[in-house]
Amino acid sequence: MSKMSTERARIALNGPTMGTRWSALLFADPGFDPGPVRSALQAAVDEVDGQMSTWKPDSDLMRLNAAPIGEWIAVPARLLEVLRLGLEIGRASGGAFDIGMGDAVMAWGFGPEAAAPDGIRTAMAASRRPAHDVLEINGEHVRKAAPIALDLNGIAKGYGVDRLAEILRNQGISDGLVGIDGEMRAMGLRPDGEAWTIAVEAPDAERRTPHSILALQDAAVATSGDYRHWVEVQGRRLSHTMDPRRGAPLIASPASITVVARSCAEADAWATALMVLGPVKGATLAKQSGLDALFLLRDDVVNVRGVGVGRLFSEEPAAIASAEGR
Secondary structure (H helix, E strand, O other), rough: HHHHHHHHHEEEEEEEEEEEEEEEEEEOOOOOOOHHHHHHHHHHHHHHHHHHHHOOOOHHHHHHHHHHOOOEEEEEOOHHHHHHHHHHHHOOOOOOOOOOOOHHHHHHOOOOOOOOOHHHHHHOOOOOOOOOHHEEEEOOOOEEOOOEEEEOOHHHHHHHHHHHHHHHOOOOOOOEEEEOEEEEEEEEEOOOOOOEEEEEEEOOOOOOOOEEEEEEEOOOEEEEEEOOOOEEOOOEEEEEEOOOOEEOOOOOOOOOOEEEEEEEHHHHHHHHHHHHHHHHHHHHHHHHHEEEEEEEEEEEOOOOEEEEEOOOOOOOOOOEOOOOOO
16 A cells, blocks of 8 residues: 555545435545545535435425326426436336336325325226336426326436436545445545455345445446345245335345446436346346446245356455435
């Protein structure tokens, strides 16, 4: 390790966002003032939350949800960017990732309100068209061709992580590790010249332990799983990941799927899509799409085995990638 690297101070910043917390880890020269950087990072995630939250009735997303069918609505650039990416991954995944599941998310109690039996029945009985068939984008305007309730919880947190990385770059910081919950993005290298190391969490609702380790350099990771956020129906635990074919939580799915991609928004959305597709179809699509993915599958109620697509493993974690749900 060089003398310069040993003299650099470790700076850990964090703050509230999206019902959880964001974090940033970097190393700076003596005399570095972290205050302006922290303020810029907080402002960035506040902007994402203010535009894309389904928990804020006055967010730009909820304004779009409330707009009449067929009416063109102007939306801010960052929301537009996420909508475009969500529709793109929706098409690429054959509808497995669908940003139009807001009614089902709310009905099953994964939004601000408790689960509603009438809403559940309606969501499951609804004749659904995927969001990429319903939502139209023209320049800075968006319109709905049919009734749809948009929900970006499967991609907005990842996008928030990307914004954290963008802010650090804008501040002249090229090396760092940023995250929101277990969604992480690595920039450059650690002070010792090595890649950032991140643990993939074991899918255990009772404790937090690492299952696998991966190394990241200029890449992002996101995990979707069934063990952190769920509802219990008739004694059965159902995860927050919605099955677009049923308008209901997945009945059977991998324990978790971790995806490494160039951006955290992509990793976030693809992790959800592969959960919906399952280990066979999901692994096939991951290979076809050139994705690095780790599927953790339960052989029974105790044992978990991993199936990897791509290259994911290293050692000594700096953080844990986990399947948190809002």
